[in-house]
Amino acid sequence: MSSGATRIRLLEKAKIKPATDNQIAPNLYLLTGLERQNRTDFKAFPEGEEDGLKAEIASYLFKKSIETSGYGDKSSEQFKDGITCGESHLELYLDNDENLLNGKPRWKKLDGCQVFPDPASREYDFSDARYLYKVTRDIDKEDVIALYPEKEEDIREVSDGKLGVEYDGAERHIQKRDYPTSGSSSGSGNDYEGECVDLVERYYKKACPRSFIGDRKTGSITEAESKEKADKFISDYKASIVDSQFKYQAALQEAQMLASIGQPVQEPMAPPAEDTDRYIHIKKNVQEIWLFAFIPGMNEPLANERAWFYPKWKSYPIIPFYARFSTAPLTGDDRHLLVQGLVHGVKNAQDRHNKATTLMIRHLNSSVNSGWLSEQGTWVNEDEVRNFGTVPGVSLEYKAGKQPPQRISPAPLSSAHADQQRRLGEDEDVSRYQRRPPGRPAGRER
Numbered sequence: 001m002s003s004g005a006t007r008i009r010l011l012e013k014a015k016i017k018p019a020t021d022n023q024i025a026p027n028l029y030l031l032t033g034l035e036r037q038n039r040t041d042f043k044a045f046p047e048g049e050e051d052g053l054k055a056e057i058a059s060y061l062f063k064k065s066i067e068t069s070g071y072g073d074k075s076s077e078q079f080k081d082g083i084t085c086g087e088s089h090l091e092l093y094l095d096n097d098e099n100l101l102n103g104k105p106r107w108k109k110l111d112g113c114q115v116f117p118d119p120a121s122r123e124y125d126f127s128d129a130r131y132l133y134k135v136t137r138d139i140d141k142e143d144v145i146a147l148y149p150e151k152e153e154d155i156r157e158v159s160d161g162k163l164g165v166e167y168d169g170a171e172r173h174i175q176k177r178d179y180p181t182s183g184s185s186s187g188s189g190n191d192y193e194g195e196c197v198d199l200v201e202r203y204y205k206k207a208c209p210r211s212f213i214g215d216r217k218t219g220s221i222t223e224a225e226s227k228e229k230a231d232k233f234i235s236d237y238k239a240s241i242v243d244s245q246f247k248y249q250a251a252l253q254e255a256q257m258l259a260s261i262g263q264p265v266q267e268p269m270a271p272p273a274e275d276t277d278r279y280i281h282i283k284k285n286v287q288e289i290w291l292f293a294f295i296p297g298m299n300e301p302l303a304n305e306r307a308w309f310y311p312k313w314k315s316y317p318i319i320p321f322y323a324r325f326s327t328a329p330l331t332g333d334d335r336h337l338l339v340q341g342l343v344h345g346v347k348n349a350q351d352r353h354n355k356a357t358t359l360m361i362r363h364l365n366s367s368v369n370s371g372w373l374s375e376q377g378t379w380v381n382e383d384e385v386r387n388f389g390t391v392p393g394v395s396l397e398y399k400a401g402k403q404p405p406q407r408i409s410p411a412p413l414s415s416a417h418a419d420q421q422r423r424l425g426e427d428e429d430v431s432r433y434q435r436r437p438p439g440r441p442a443g444r445e446r
Helices: 002-014 026-036 049-069 070-084 141-147 151-154 227-260 332-338 343-370 380-389 415-434
Strands: 087-095 103-113 115-117 131-140 196-217 221-223 279-293 303-306 316-320
Touching: 026 070, 026 115, 026 151, 026 343, 049 103, 070 103, 070 316, 070 343, 115 196, 115 303, 141 196, 196 227, 227 279
Parallel strands: none
Antiparallel strands: 087 103, 087 316, 115 131, 131 196, 196 221, 196 279, 279 303
């Protein structure tokens, strides 16, 4: 249990309700609102005047793709979680529910605790990552069968498909979206009792041999379907040159024979000069994107094949967003400093504000009933004094012949707590001024 949760339980045990004045949420609402109002409008610009029509068509296709895939709303969700938790991701997939042949592109938001790139990667877009893990926790078996119907029998036979490893440990810090409610735990509270498993998908780069046909004349390179077809294309091209020369020589000899006997003939046209070494077979290992998917407890993987989006999309299908991204060489317990959200830098100030407010209210309440100064056995009913001694209009009786009890004067409030509260208010005013748009007059924030 965290230290914050322990303090809350101790305060609740002492019947003290902790004060929670969230100063971070208004800043998040402001940033997310600005992001929605200033969404990027994609537009293609022509390189020359002759490309104006093509640029207009490309711009229309951009906007149509964004509208069809729902990228605008998903990117806003990604931005909100990214600035709060430090990182968030979008995954591209095809929705084949309406059309099995031509699926619609869609986007799915992934939390930071679901994506685990190669630790040696340094590029923002994972372009230099050798592999990329995506972990989906507590997914129903029926949903996995919908993704891999050919493995239905193997999926249903899995008895314990859980990883048994928590990724929210010291290796990486993921800030939660909100404060935990009273009596809540790290779980959702609504545990699904169906058959759920953990799906692990590993996208990785695999070096695969590929054959290309290079054209020395035009400088173009075309990928061949196989090594054999590349060799056949080059050999057929060389054979066509030889065949054209043979046919030309035969026609030329025939024309010369007819001319020798005095018959009118037309000399055949010579074939164009061709270079037999024009085409060259280039062999190269190409880094393809492959997918390895499995469920813990299965003997065979769900898939180990070339990813569905390759070669149309030659990078990973996951687009990251980091509120603060660094490639400093930090290891161990300091790795969580590489990725930070807005909450990470201000949570200590928020905690200090809540503590000061709680202590201020507690000291104020404790000074209301400062107590009574009386001789032993003075009161007729001591329970009434203890329970109702500060209630307005209460009538308390003391025994005849006893000295009248005297109320103890309340102790003055701690000046240190009052000063701390005042400083916190000044810091809040400064932060509010800093986030005010330029040119806006000072006044009440709306």
